Amino acid sequence: MKVKVISILEDNYMYLIIEENTRHAIAVDAAVSKRLLEIIKKEDVSLKAILTTHHHWDHARGNEELAQLYPGLAVYGGDERVGALTHRVTHNEELKFGSINVRCLLTPGHTAGDVCYFVWEDDSPDAPAAFTGDTLFVGGCGRILEGTPEQMHKNLTEVLGTLPKETKVFCGHEYTARNLKFALKVEPENEIVKERLSWAKLRDDEDLPTVPSTLAEEEDSVQKFTGKTDPIEVFAALCKAKDSFRKPKERLNPQAMLAFEWGLFDPLLEKK
Numbered sequence: 001m002k003v004k005v006i007s008i009l010e011d012n013y014m015y016l017i018i019e020e021n022t023r024h025a026i027a028v029d030a031a032v033s034k035r036l037l038e039i040i041k042k043e044d045v046s047l048k049a050i051l052t053t054h055h056h057w058d059h060a061r062g063n064e065e066l067a068q069l070y071p072g073l074a075v076y077g078g079d080e081r082v083g084a085l086t087h088r089v090t091h092n093e094e095l096k097f098g099s100i101n102v103r104c105l106l107t108p109g110h111t112a113g114d115v116c117y118f119v120w121e122d123d124s125p126d127a128p129a130a131f132t133g134d135t136l137f138v139g140g141c142g143r144i145l146e147g148t149p150e151q152m153h154k155n156l157t158e159v160l161g162t163l164p165k166e167t168k169v170f171c172g173h174e175y176t177a178r179n180l181k182f183a184l185k186v187e188p189e190n191e192i193v194k195e196r197l198s199w200a201k202l203r204d205d206e207d208l209p210t211v212p213s214t215l216a217e218e219e220d221s222v223q224k225f226t227g228k229t230d231p232i233e234v235f236a237a238l239c240k241a242k243d244s245f246r247k248p249k250e251r252l253n254p255q256a257m258l259a260f261e262w263g264l265f266d267p268l269l270e271k272k
């Protein structure tokens, strides 16, 4: 299967998963219908379904128009607030589109109805893919708007964290350089962060995406950190730190700073 990475709006990603034999396609977070239609035409594929990670406009705004253009189009999501929703999915529900399989993973936290989609193709050497929306980014996790630190922690460790390590991570926004800049501020001597940041900046200069990452890359940091201290405590500290960070003169507590350093949490993310 082929995954088209489509940059839209300021820093969002929309994706088109293509089954190459049949030229059938599934869109992920179809926020800008006009742009999606251009890609569908260019790739000469037929759109079969939309997978929506959450109801925010910058992920779901194109659903209604596409549903009108393609009568019978299936629109999947985990929240009644998702536009043109035809199928509300349940945790671990599996969908099949030809040789492409989708497992729906409910990951409440950013919103109450967030879903990540784990996708693989039958008899294919390609690594599986996870479409993580605003739950997991490259170098950080999403902002908790409608959930608890416990939920977000479970999403990262028990839900996404148990997927195969080679899984490619396709997230909802290009926040990589921003995440890594913050990490470097916290730990200026970290060579790995330095390297990743200069790579991310280069990609940015060339107007190229930093997705996909792999789960192995993102998990390393989670595991290193959670090995050091009680994970739920960390997340509770992170929530406090998020508020502290918005008042720049207030110092973050050391535990929270360590968590930022490992990319577990990004307080800079705007509400989207």
Ligand SMILES: [Zn+2]
Pocket (backbone or CB within 6 Å): 054, 056, 110, 134, 272
């Ligand atoms: Zn969002």
